[in-house]
Amino acid sequence: xQKVTQAQTEISVVEKEDVTLDCVYETxxxxxxxxxxxxxxxxxxxxxxxxxxFDEQNEISGRYSWNFQKSTSSFNFTITASQVVxxxxxxxxxxxxxxxxxxxxxxxxxxxxx
Amino acid sequence: SQTIHQWPATLVxxxxxxxxxxxxxxxxxxxxxxxxxxxxxxxxxLLFYSVGIGQISSEVPQNLSASRPQDRQFILSSKxxxxxxxxxxLCAFSPGGYGYTFGSGTRLTVV
Numbered sequence: 001x002q003k004v005t006q007a008q009t010e011i012s013v014v015e016k017e018d019v020t021l022d023c024v025y026e027t028x029x030x031x032x033x034x035x036x037x038x039x040x041x042x043x044x045x046x047x048x049x050x051x052x053x054f055d056e057q058n059e060i061s062g063r064y065s066w067n068f069q070k071s072t073s074s075f076n077f078t079i080t081a082s083q084v085v086x087x088x089x090x091x092x093x094x095x096x097x098x099x100x101x102x103x104x105x106x107x108x109x110x111x112x113x114x
Numbered sequence: 115s116q117t118i119h120q121w122p123a124t125l126v127x128x129x130x131x132x133x134x135x136x137x138x139x140x141x142x143x144x145x146x147x148x149x150x151x152x153x154x155x156x157x158x159x160l161l162f163y164s165v166g167i168g169q170i171s172s173e174v175p176q177n178l179s180a181s182r183p184q185d186r187q188f189i190l191s192s193k194x195x196x197x198x199x200x201x202x203x204l205c206a207f208s209p210g211g212y213g214y215t216f217g218s219g220t221r222l223t224v225v
Contacts, residue, residue: 035214043202045216091158095214101173102148102206102214106157 002027004094006105013082014113021077021108023092029053034068034075035093035102045091051075082112116141120205120217127224133178133192135220137205140186145207147188148214149180152202164188200224 003026013019025034036048049059051068059066063080079086092105120137127133139145149161160173162180170180177196181189188205205217 037216043219043221045204045206047213047215050213100146101160101163102208103160104150104158 002029002032002094002096002103004092004103004105006090006092006108008108009106010109010111012111012113015084016081018078018080019082019110019112021079021090021092021110023075023077023105025073025075025092025094027073027094027096029096031097033095035095036066036075036077037091037093039089039091039107041088048077079110082110084112084114086110087112116207116209116215118205118207118215118217120220122220123218124221125223127195127222129197129224130194133190133195133199133222135190135203135205135222137188137190137217138186139188139207142186142207142209144185145209147182148206148208149188149190150204150206150216152204154201158204162190195224197224 005024008022011019032053034051038046038048049066056068056070065078067076075092087110089107089109091107093102095102117140147164150158151161152158161178162170162172164170164182167182167185177199178190178192200223203220203222206214208214
């Protein structure tokens with residue numbers, strides 16, 4: 001069975017601080033996909049990144065970066081120089097195969113204070 | 115372009131009343147379709163998914179049902195709502211596995 005654990009329930013930082021959101025997953029599949037989504041107060045889920053299990057390259061997109069380590073089954077997300085607009089709930093998710101069920105972690109509430 | 119429409123945005127229903135939430139997808143054919151629920155302050159739970167017309171898989175036993183009468187239409191229903199059915203319902207589609215796109219959600223309050 002697949003499982004995603006986001007141990008940090010809530011994180012509060014001051015604007016311009018860097019913050020890392022942790023994600024640990026469990027799966028027996030050799031092929032799988034990892035995702036991060038952002039849920040602002042309005043409720044919609046905003047796609048941030050998809051990574052497949054064969055691509056362990058870290059990725060940077062502006063202030064966002066992701067660190068994928070298969071050895072520790074982790075897919076952590078770092079926001080550099082956080083801004084108030086980054087305040088949201090962030091979900092890590094795992095999909096075992098193409099278009100298959102997406103399993104979510106419990107989410108991490110990020111509060112960025114000015 | 116591929117889009118997903120979900121309505122209504124908010125809904126307040128009395129206990130024991132029926133429910134019908136609709137989700138439609140445009141710009142793709144034969145997508146996988148999903149219904150998720152998010153209880154207040156909690157994560158997203160997969161309720162149903164469908165890989166084709168008339169094919170529904172239920173993930174958890176509950177008071178809800180789903181149907182897919184057309185390729186790009188996914189409906190979530192209940193004959194009699196319970197207080198515990200309150201939550202934020204999200205429809206999603208996956209066009210061949212290259213990511214998942216979510217609708218804007220329906221906030222259901224059962225009173």
